[in-house]
Amino acid sequence: MKFVKHSSVEEFIDSLEEEDREIVVALRMIVKEAIPGVQELIKWSTLTYQKDGEMIGAIMVHKDHINIQLWRGAELEDPEHILEGSGKGMRHVRIAKPDDARRAELKSVLKRAGKLV
Numbered sequence: 001m002k003f004v005k006h007s008s009v010e011e012f013i014d015s016l017e018e019e020d021r022e023i024v025v026a027l028r029m030i031v032k033e034a035i036p037g038v039q040e041l042i043k044w045s046t047l048t049y050q051k052d053g054e055m056i057g058a059i060m061v062h063k064d065h066i067n068i069q070l071w072r073g074a075e076l077e078d079p080e081h082i083l084e085g086s087g088k089g090m091r092h093v094r095i096a097k098p099d100d101a102r103r104a105e106l107k108s109v110l111k112r113a114g115k116l117v
Helices: 009-014 018-034 104-115
Strands: 039-043 046-051 054-061 066-070 091-095
Touching (some): 009 039, 018 104, 054 104
Antiparallel strands (some): 046 054
């Protein structure tokens, strides 16, 4: 995916290839279910999520997979062992196919991320 400036969430989604679009749409649904009151915004030419003005994460589209980034992911308990990364704050979950986006473990992690705000 090329780095393109998008003016709306819909424009961002429309710009995706079919398989990526299917994954992003599934991720959007699970984020909204897991984190009541979450807001979707386009920042840094990608789909980001915040609540009460605080960033929670983003959906990052890469060439061969999609990551759901969690800004404060290092603070989260991860009994499911799905979080990746080793930095001070951020963690991500790698999504390679649409079914990965619908896993119950992902929704559990997202619920915990929403409670950090």
